[in-house]
Amino acid sequence: QDRNDMPDEGKPTAPQGQEARSAGDVLSGPGVDNPSVAEPTEPREPAPAKPDQEAPATVSPTGRPSGAGPELREQDGEWLTTAQGNRLYDTDHSLKSGARGPVLLQDHHLREKITHFDHERIPERVVHARGAAAHGVFEGYGNAAEVTRAGFLKAGVETPVFVRFSTVLGSRGSADTVRDTRGFATKFYTDEGTFDLVGNNIPVFFIQDAIKFPDVIHAGKPQPDREIPQAQSAHDTFWDFVTLHTEATHHTLWNMSDRGLPRSFRMMEGFGIHTFRLVNAEGGTTLAKFHWKPKLGVHSLLWEEAQLLGGLDPDFHRRDLADAIEAGAFPQWELGIQTFPDTPDQTFEGIDLLDPTNLVPEELAPVQPIGLLTLNANPTNYFAETEQVAFHPGHLVPGIDVTDDPLLTGRLFSYLDTQISRLGGPNFAQIPINRTHAPVNDMLRDGMHQTAVHAGVAAYRPNSLDGGCPFLAGADDNPYVEAPVTVPEASKVREAPETFADHFTQPRRFWRSMSPVEREHIVAAYTFELGKCYEQAIKERGLQVLANIDPDLCAPVAAGLGLPAPEPTVPIEDVDPSPALSQLGDSWPPEGRVVGIVTDADADLDAVRGVQRDLLSAGLVPLIVAPTGGTLGDGDGTVDVQRSYATARSPEFDALLVAGSVARGDDAYGARDARAAGDGAADPRMVLMLDEAFRHGKALGAWPGAEDALRTAGIPVDAPGVVTGGSGAEILDELTTLLTEHRVWDRFPPAQ
Numbered sequence: 064q065d066r067n068d069m070p071d072e073g074k075p076t077a078p079q080g081q082e083a084r085s086a087g088d089v090l091s092g093p094g095v096d097n098p099s100v101a102e103p104t105e106p107r108e109p110a111p112a113k114p115d116q117e118a119p120a121t122v123s124p125t126g127r128p129s130g131a132g133p134e135l136r137e138q139d140g141e142w143l144t145t146a147q148g149n150r151l152y153d154t155d156h157s158l159k160s161g162a163r164g165p166v167l168l169q170d171h172h173l174r175e176k177i178t179h180f181d182h183e184r185i186p187e188r189v190v191h192a193r194g195a196a197a198h199g200v201f202e203g204y205g206n207a208a209e210v211t212r213a214g215f216l217k218a219g220v221e222t223p224v225f226v227r228f229s230t231v232l233g234s235r236g237s238a239d240t241v242r243d244t245r246g247f248a249t250k251f252y253t254d255e256g257t258f259d260l261v262g263n264n265i266p267v268f269f270i271q272d273a274i275k276f277p278d279v280i281h282a283g284k285p286q287p288d289r290e291i292p293q294a295q296s297a298h299d300t301f302w303d304f305v306t307l308h309t310e311a312t313h314h315t316l317w318n319m320s321d322r323g324l325p326r327s328f329r330m331m332e333g334f335g336i337h338t339f340r341l342v343n344a345e346g347g348t349t350l351a352k353f354h355w356k357p358k359l360g361v362h363s364l365l366w367e368e369a370q371l372l373g374g375l376d377p378d379f380h381r382r383d384l385a386d387a388i389e390a391g392a393f394p395q396w397e398l399g400i401q402t403f404p405d406t407p408d409q410t411f412e413g414i415d416l417l418d419p420t421n422l423v424p425e426e427l428a429p430v431q432p433i434g435l436l437t438l439n440a441n442p443t444n445y446f447a448e449t450e451q452v453a454f455h456p457g458h459l460v461p462g463i464d465v466t467d468d469p470l471l472t473g474r475l476f477s478y479l480d481t482q483i484s485r486l487g488g489p490n491f492a493q494i495p496i497n498r499t500h501a502p503v504n505d506m507l508r509d510g511m512h513q514t515a516v517h518a519g520v521a522a523y524r525p526n527s528l529d530g531g532c533p534f535l536a537g538a539d540d541n542p543y544v545e546a547p548v549t550v551p552e553a554s555k556v557r558e559a560p561e562t563f564a565d566h567f568t569q570p571r572r573f574w575r576s577m578s579p580v581e582r583e584h585i586v587a588a589y590t591f592e593l594g595k596c597y598e599q600a601i602k603e604r605g606l607q608v609l610a611n612i613d614p615d616l617c618a619p620v621a622a623g624l625g626l627p628a629p630e631p632t633v634p635i636e637d638v639d640p641s642p643a644l645s646q647l648g649d650s651w652p653p654e655g656r657v658v659g660i661v662t663d664a665d666a667d668l669d670a671v672r673g674v675q676r677d678l679l680s681a682g683l684v685p686l687i688v689a690p691t692g693g694t695l696g697d698g699d700g701t702v703d704v705q706r707s708y709a710t711a712r713s714p715e716f717d718a719l720l721v722a723g724s725v726a727r728g729d730d731a732y733g734a735r736d737a738r739a740a741g742d743g744a745a746d747p748r749m750v751l752m753l754d755e756a757f758r759h760g761k762a763l764g765a766w767p768g769a770e771d772a773l774r775t776a777g778i779p780v781d782a783p784g785v786v787t788g789g790s791g792a793e794i795l796d797e798l799t800t801l802l803t804e805h806r807v808w809d810r811f812p813p814a815q
């Protein structure tokens with residue numbers, strides 16, 4: 064019944080001392096602070112999906128709802144209500160005994176609203192707390208059938224996915240660009256049940272046995288006395304642990320390399336790390352490692368950029384992912400596998416495949432692409448989807464099985480356990496984002512947050528009351544079957560195999576595979592991180608580990624710390640480099656790269672619009688930077704400003720094109736900066752931006768006539784990657800070509 068149709072006797076009666084209000088008054092009158100806003104407003108739908116942003120199928124082929132379709136929105140009708148559906152006439156004033164009197168305990172709406180708010184937070188993930196996610200689709204190439212019978216890998220099969228990227232150490236509110244490993248967790252909603260590939264952007268792990276996981280995380284998290292530092296490894300407990308447990312050397316070296324500072328989630332590799340066992344239709348087994356290869360290549364921030372972004376834009380990575388998807392620049396990765404014969408010793412070319420601190424160089428076992436992942440829709444609600452998604456390496460499908468990697472075995476226990484406390488009970492699989500797209504018929508009943516209404520009486524099988532159902536799958540029904548591998552007969556021991564004992568050869572291979580500039584970054588990272596430790600003994604132990612990797616790595620770090628370089632305590636044997644480990648030396652599509660166009664109202668705005676158009680049609684993101692916000696020009700030929708001198712900073716841009724002057728802005732800052740006195744003087748913020756962009760190896764260009772702007776900012780116009788002197792189109796072309804290599808590496812002097 065509509066409130067306006069209420070019979071007179073049903074209308075609210077006026078509390079004592081107040082004028083009686085008609086139903087209409089209640090809706091638009093004294094109950095609201097701003098009388099010009101009539102309530103209720105029209106029913107408010109969530110913001111409509113932008114083009115290209117339609118969520119992928121919200122109903123699985125089996126008819127089971129998934130994702131956040133309207134049927135799961137939990138918002139209906141045009142009236143504001145309580146959680147019980149009672150309409151509300153006011154939500155801004157507590158029920159009081161008189162306008163200045165005490166608040167009454169009987170105000171259910173007040174208590175419900177505050178109580179719900181009090182419980183809005185759930186425990187953050189104990190690791191990987193900060194993350195960002197997206198929906199997408201995975202398409203199999205069909206070439207993996209020889210090694211696995213997994214249905215979602217068959218040719219042309221399209222499987223909805225949800226992917227969550229994360230940092231490891233920081234809290235949910237920490238910065239995106241910290242030096243850390245990144246999580247890369249993919250949920251495949253396959254017709255055969257859910258498959259979770261819960262990986263990282265680094266192919267090796269800190270430890271070899273799950274029993275040490277609490278220890279390494281305690282060491283990496285903020286120190287327990289003062290809870291310092293947040294989301295950083297540069298502190299004593301971390302370095303204490305990784306130098307006492309030298310199996311951590313390989314992963315730590317990757318963290319200290321550019322891999323610890325991704326430019327974007329879209330530009331990261333992903334790795335399943337562990338060796339898995341694939342099973343084909345005939346029951347034949349093959350060992351395999353999973354890889355995600357980004358179409359945009361693997362690229363990183365520089366340390367200084369990462370630090371600046373921590374303050375300028377702590378959401379840099381999640382914003383980048385969401386913006387790219389919203390703009391229709393859908394990020395893509397190929398899923399690939401390295402395969403190895405399933406021999407009893409489970410080694411390949413002398414590398415123990417059960418040791419998760421090892422990788423197998425791609426030169427020895429090429430990564431074979433088996434499918435394509437496209438992320439094409441942003442989540443509708445962060446909490447419902449990104450926060451509540453529950454991954455588990457034990458969510459497997461027929462054709463993909465586990466091995467005895469002792470790290471993986473521990474994970475198979477941990478992930479189920481952690482969801483129970485994080486998501487408040489054992490029914491987290493019923494949360495929309497976690498619902499499988501395959502039919503579910505289990506014997507799991509009751510428990511906290513049970514939302515299913517189970518029919519029948521016999522929650523057991525076989526039974527004679529509910530028709531004996533459900534049935535067990537037979538051999539022809541494609542059930543999940545654990546590969547019946549032989550478990551070696553052995554005594555119970557708490558030991559690692561001898562083949563887990565070499566902690567330095569693989570790190571040495573990584574170090575020797577790096578280009579000079581990548582090595583320089585690694586040296587700088589160790590010098591910074593060990594330099595931030597207080598304990599002399601930890602710094603010295605850190606140097607010992609580096610000497611055992613390679614004295615060439617140890618010497619410059621020791622020099623930076625002002626300490627003597629120790630002699631190695633292990634033989635420094637040669638190891639073949641693996642060129643695939645370096646991020647440099649190739650070129651990649653420049654799609655989605657951000658180009659700042661620095662301009663002003665006096666510039667040739669028609670030409671500026673032309674540049675915008677050309678960049679957009681090449682799949683790049685042009686952002687107009689001008690002295691103040693608003694619009695440049697008037698009439699038909701206007702240009703909208705996306706960044707003002709007050710909001711633009713260099714790390715956001717992959718390249719800068721000066722198409723105008725960089726003269727002092729006349730906003731408050733520009734006007735009062737003493738160094739910018741006089742008409743035409745360069746604005747210090749633009750000088751800083753161009754200087755940083757130059758130092759960070761960004762491609763820089765100046766539009767014909769705007770070269771002086773670069774000179775004013777002190778940029779040597781004949782330096783590599785500074786493009787001037789051609790036509791506008793030529794300059795743009797050259798900038799775009801430079802972007803295919805991510806940075807102008809020639810601008811960095813070669814390391815000694």
Ligand code: HDE
Pocket residue numbers: 188189190191194227228229245246247248261262263268272273274276334335336337452453454470471473474477478479481482
């Ligand atoms: Fe995890 N890890 N992990 N981890 N991990 C979790 O699960 C754990 C490991 C990884 O976006 C937790 O739901 C143990 C390796 C990712 O939701 C927890 C061990 C790799 C994510 C957990 C490891 C990972 C997690 C925390 C050692 C790469 C985020 C909350 C045996 C292959 C998933 C949660 C997401 C999350 C335990 C080691 C990747 C506590 C015990 C190796 C990407 O269950």
